[in-house]
Amino acid sequence: MRILILGGDGYLGWPTAMYLATKGHKVGVVDNLAKRKWEAEVGSSPLWPISSLQERIKIWNEINEVEFQCNYQHTMEMFVCDIAENRHLLYKIIEGFKPDTIVHYAEQPSAPYSQMDAQACVYTQRNNVLGTLNVLMAVLHADKSIHIVKLGTMGEYGTPNIDIEEGWLDVTHKGRTDKVLYPKKPGSWYHLSKVHDSHNLEFACRTWGIRVTDLNQGVVYGTDTNETLLNDRLATSFHYDAIFGTVLNRFITQAVEGVPLTVYGTGTQTRGLINIRDTIRCIELACETPADAGTFRVMNQFTEQFSIMQLAKRVQAVAIKAGVICVMNTIPNPRVEKENHYYNAKHTALTNLGLIPHLLTDDVLLDIYKQVEKHKSNINKDMIQPTVKWRQ
Amino acid sequence: MRILILGGDGYLGWPTAMYLATKGHKVGVVDNLAKRKWEAEVGSSPLWPISSLQERIKIWNEINEVEFQCNYQHTMEMFVCDIAENRHLLYKIIEGFKPDTIVHYAEQPSAPYSQMDAQACVYTQRNNVLGTLNVLMAVLHADKSIHIVKLGTMGEYGTPNIDIEEGWLDVTHKGRTDKVLYPKKPGSWYHLSKVHDSHNLEFACRTWGIRVTDLNQGVVYGTDTNETLLNDRLATSFHYDAIFGTVLNRFITQAVEGVPLTVYGTGTQTRGLINIRDTIRCIELACETPADAGTFRVMNQFTEQFSIMQLAKRVQAVAIKAGVICVMNTIPNPRVEKENHYYNAKHTALTNLGLIPHLLTDDVLLDIYKQVEKHKSNINKDMIQPTVKWRQ
Numbered sequence: 129m130r131i132l133i134l135g136g137d138g139y140l141g142w143p144t145a146m147y148l149a150t151k152g153h154k155v156g157v158v159d160n161l162a163k164r165k166w167e168a169e170v171g172s173s174p175l176w177p178i179s180s181l182q183e184r185i186k187i188w189n190e191i192n193e194v195e196f197q198c199n200y201q202h203t204m205e206m207f208v209c210d211i212a213e214n215r216h217l218l219y220k221i222i223e224g225f226k227p228d229t230i231v232h233y234a235e236q237p238s239a240p241y242s243q244m245d246a247q248a249c250v251y252t253q254r255n256n257v258l259g260t261l262n263v264l265m266a267v268l269h270a271d272k273s274i275h276i277v278k279l280g281t282m283g284e285y286g287t288p289n290i291d292i293e294e295g296w297l298d299v300t301h302k303g304r305t306d307k308v309l310y311p312k313k314p315g316s317w318y319h320l321s322k323v324h325d326s327h328n329l330e331f332a333c334r335t336w337g338i339r340v341t342d343l344n345q346g347v348v349y350g351t352d353t354n355e356t357l358l359n360d361r362l363a364t365s366f367h368y369d370a371i372f373g374t375v376l377n378r379f380i381t382q383a384v385e386g387v388p389l390t391v392y393g394t395g396t397q398t399r400g401l402i403n404i405r406d407t408i409r410c411i412e413l414a415c416e417t418p419a420d421a422g423t424f425r426v427m428n429q430f431t432e433q434f435s436i437m438q439l440a441k442r443v444q445a446v447a448i449k450a451g452v453i454c455v456m457n458t459i460p461n462p463r464v465e466k467e468n469h470y471y472n473a474k475h476t477a478l479t480n481l482g483l484i485p486h487l488l489t490d491d492v493l494l495d496i497y498k499q500v501e502k503h504k505s506n507i508n509k510d511m512i513q514p515t516v517k518w519r520q
Numbered sequence: 521m522r523i524l525i526l527g528g529d530g531y532l533g534w535p536t537a538m539y540l541a542t543k544g545h546k547v548g549v550v551d552n553l554a555k556r557k558w559e560a561e562v563g564s565s566p567l568w569p570i571s572s573l574q575e576r577i578k579i580w581n582e583i584n585e586v587e588f589q590c591n592y593q594h595t596m597e598m599f600v601c602d603i604a605e606n607r608h609l610l611y612k613i614i615e616g617f618k619p620d621t622i623v624h625y626a627e628q629p630s631a632p633y634s635q636m637d638a639q640a641c642v643y644t645q646r647n648n649v650l651g652t653l654n655v656l657m658a659v660l661h662a663d664k665s666i667h668i669v670k671l672g673t674m675g676e677y678g679t680p681n682i683d684i685e686e687g688w689l690d691v692t693h694k695g696r697t698d699k700v701l702y703p704k705k706p707g708s709w710y711h712l713s714k715v716h717d718s719h720n721l722e723f724a725c726r727t728w729g730i731r732v733t734d735l736n737q738g739v740v741y742g743t744d745t746n747e748t749l750l751n752d753r754l755a756t757s758f759h760y761d762a763i764f765g766t767v768l769n770r771f772i773t774q775a776v777e778g779v780p781l782t783v784y785g786t787g788t789q790t791r792g793l794i795n796i797r798d799t800i801r802c803i804e805l806a807c808e809t810p811a812d813a814g815t816f817r818v819m820n821q822f823t824e825q826f827s828i829m830q831l832a833k834r835v836q837a838v839a840i841k842a843g844v845i846c847v848m849n850t851i852p853n854p855r856v857e858k859e860n861h862y863y864n865a866k867h868t869a870l871t872n873l874g875l876i877p878h879l880l881t882d883d884v885l886l887d888i889y890k891q892v893e894k895h896k897s898n899i900n901k902d903m904i905q906p907t908v909k910w911r912q
Contacts, residue, residue: 215638246607246657250650257649257716258642261709265638268912289698290691297703299682299691304862306681311689311700313722317653320723324649324716330705331712335856335910464727470696518727520660 131415132156132225134211134263135233137181138163140279140348140407142364144231146188146355147408148415149202156225157185158218159234160210162255163365166241172372172511174365175381176503181206187361212259215266222270229275229415232263235321239283239463240371240516242318249317256321257328264332272338275418277411278329280322280344282400282430282473286313287466292473295326295342295426310426315465316518326426333424340423341414345407346400346430349376349488351499353405364404368500369511376401376439377500378512380493383447383454384500385507390514393461395437398471400430403486413481427477431485446493464518523807524548524617526603526655527625529573530555532671532740532799534756536623538580538747539800540807541594548617549577550610551626552602554647555757558633564764564903566757567773568895573598579753604651607658614662621667621807624655627713631675631855632763632908634710641709648713649720656724664730667810669803670721672714672736674792674822674865678705679858684865687718687734687818702818707857708910718818725816732815733806737799738792738822741768741880743891745797756796760892761903768793768831769892770904772885775839775846776892777899782906785853787829790863792822795878805873819869823877838885856910 131148135141136157149155159181167173179187185206192202205225209217211234222230235256236242242252260278267274285292288311297310309330312323329340356363367373368381370390379389402410410429419425434442440456447454461467479485486492523540527533528549541547551573559565571579577598584594597617601609603626614622627648628634634644652670659666677684680703689702701722704715721732748755759765760773762782771781794802802821811817826834832848839846853859871877878884 215642246654246661249657250607250653253653253720254646254650258646261642261645262638265641269638288700290693290696297691297693299689299693299703301682301689301691304682308680308703309705311691311703312719313701313726314719315723317720317723320716320719323719324712327704327706327712327715328645328709331707331709334705336912520728 129228129415130154130226131229131231132158132222132227133231133233134158135235137161138233139365139367140404141233142184143353143356143404144408144411145204146362147353148412149204150355151412156205156207156227157181158207158209158211158221161208166236167372170241170371172367172369175368175500175506176363176366178363178365179361184362187359191358211262212255215262218262218266219269222266227274229277229418230263231277231411231415232260233279234259236318238372239316239318240514242316243516243518252318253321257324260325261328264328267338268336272336273421276340277414278325278340278342280326280342281319282344282346282428283319284312284314284323284326284344285310286315287469287471288313289470294428294474294477315463330424333422337422339419339421340425341419342424342426343410343414343429344426346402347374347376348402348404348407349374349496350404351496353408368507370514371516375436379440379443380496381500381507382512383443383452384497384504385509386452387509387512388455388457389440389443390512391436391440391456391458392463393458394467395440395458396435396467397465398433398435400428400433400473400475401488402430403492405486406431406483409483410478413478413483417481428473428475429478430475432488433471433473442493446490446497450494450497462514462517521620521807522546522618523621523623524550524614524619525623525625526550527627529553530625531757532796533625534576535745535748535796536800536803537596538754539745540804541596542747543804548597548599548619549573550599550601550603550613553600558628559764562633562763564759564761567760567892567898568755568758570755570757571753576754579751583750603654604647607654610654610658611661614658619666621669621810622655623669623803623807624652625671626651628710630764631708631710632906634708635908635910644710645713649716652717653720656720659730660728664728665813668732669806670717670732670734672718672734673711674736674738674820675711676704676706676715676718676736677702678707679861679863680705681862686820686866686869707855722816725814729814731811731813732817733811734816734818735802735806735821736818738794739766739768740794740796740799741766741888742796743888745800760899762906763908767828771832771835772888773892773899774904775835775844776889776896777901778844779901779904780847780849781832781835782904783828783832783848783850784855785850786859787832787850788827788859789857790825790827792820792825792865792867793880794822795884797878798823798875801875802870805870805875809873820865820867821870822867824880825863825865834885838882838889842886842889854906854909
């Protein structure tokens, strides 16, 4: 299968590209490399240096050209394109590459970034919503049978007092019934941008008969995949800061650094989590079983639910096992979110397709812990405390 | 009350401005005058010439300065600003004018326009979604107590198989209940932009404690208000074309011109309708009873439901009474929409506040008919046939 990965420079986009290439798919990678600018704006750096995308692709292709000799199918192509700003270049890339599937990661991925100020809010929605519209336009323009696999987030749903289903909800109201898009109440301008995307995608399926899989992903954790381990310079970025770092990665980094884990509020907020190794497998499963033409398919991409406090305690236990003193601090919640809430989110669609989860065992936590420990000297403690406040 | 009207150059913004000024409110009008460009793009003109906004405000202020002598409160101020592109100018206008209420009409208002091509789609969502975000940012920046009255549309809901409530829905699912934002499945990129707005507005209320009234308006019809009748050059724009004309205005123009009424599909699509005189009264009611701080209040702003075929038959009957032969043609539906569907939309919030509807009587239809007839020589028949197809 020919797969074009939008946002292939990112934490998840890059490991996805390598994994799918290893599996025999012809992979193209598109990125505008804006993440480097966003990091610079907030003063954040990945925990270990990340080679340029050009260099990583060069290394990847060298490894694979040698390994497979005359079989170059595992090599990748790279395209620099801002999909939100340059629709016509995106058209050209798609016409040239002729993907069967487009995996769309190319969005500003941070809730705190989107909450920083007016500029970051408007930028996030402009970048994400218009970028996704351009992907739809490009598919309509080039070939309506291209399957779009779009990364959404479990945060789109918020924390409703009813079970979270996978994208759609059967509603009975005053004796009548309908199947509706699951009503969403997200918690940041970033999460809202993904809700807007989902509405736009569903409309395009309904009106044009295109095929979309919307993957509402949980909080991702982890550092390595089989492919990132092939060569140091194939590593993917790992953020531990309060803007771009996801919660578990952040806690582990704090444990390594020997500073208190910063639990926001009571820590009773519950979230769905997923190992980075499962993320890439979920993408593979979605690609290999395309949504039907005209279908807006939604799958919840996480494997386990935890409260933030449970995660902190798990990290604490592992740190103590590793011989480190680890305390946690509950700090005033910088976000506006429910802390005590019901949370029961369905996530059977991907397991039904064959996902066998990497669960959050102590061994998994310890692996990440050790990986972070190797780079302890790079940790900038100033970047871990939250500075962005939801309430202005 | 000091009321700033965004989009004050438009079909509804301008009559709203005059009406609220007459009622003793201090009115400021903001517009980027982009509607003139959109009209030029599609080759559409209002049925009668419309004075520039500057000229209309000059005439309005002259009338009111004379009438009220030393009491200048009925006069208006005008500001040219693109709210989607120039957030800081909007900040400055709001800081200077110090509104109690912002009435936000400043959006690209046409579904067919948004469906024309990729550029028009992306433009519509950029203009509408980012403009509304900037309004929120400006209120946060200037004064969180400013009440935002936002124009939405009944088209946001689509045609669910359950009753349409006013913005929120009590859901019971697997034995648990919650009050959720009413799930929406709109029918165009334009309607989607308003759905995105609603989600963004709700989040701002929830997070920042601001106050918003979202008015989901039905299809508006009519030409005059008491204020537009004061002087020919105070008239508001009247579009009858397939891009900017609403259905009833279009049918009446076709009847006057003696061409068949173009009913899309079977005409069994049902819509909520409202007289332009009720639109301005609804805005007044919303302004005078601000939403509570932190509340996202939604009201459905229409007064009667009709199928498109019922409207065509009503226009036909009135035309025949006026001595004209009037036929109707059902034409292939250019839109993607359900034609046979359940439709029962609640609209009690505004009547509870005191709205006494101007219903769609034959006399009302005949009044519009006569008004259009006066300008029959301006009708461009070529503009009435739909050219924009939803299915590409």
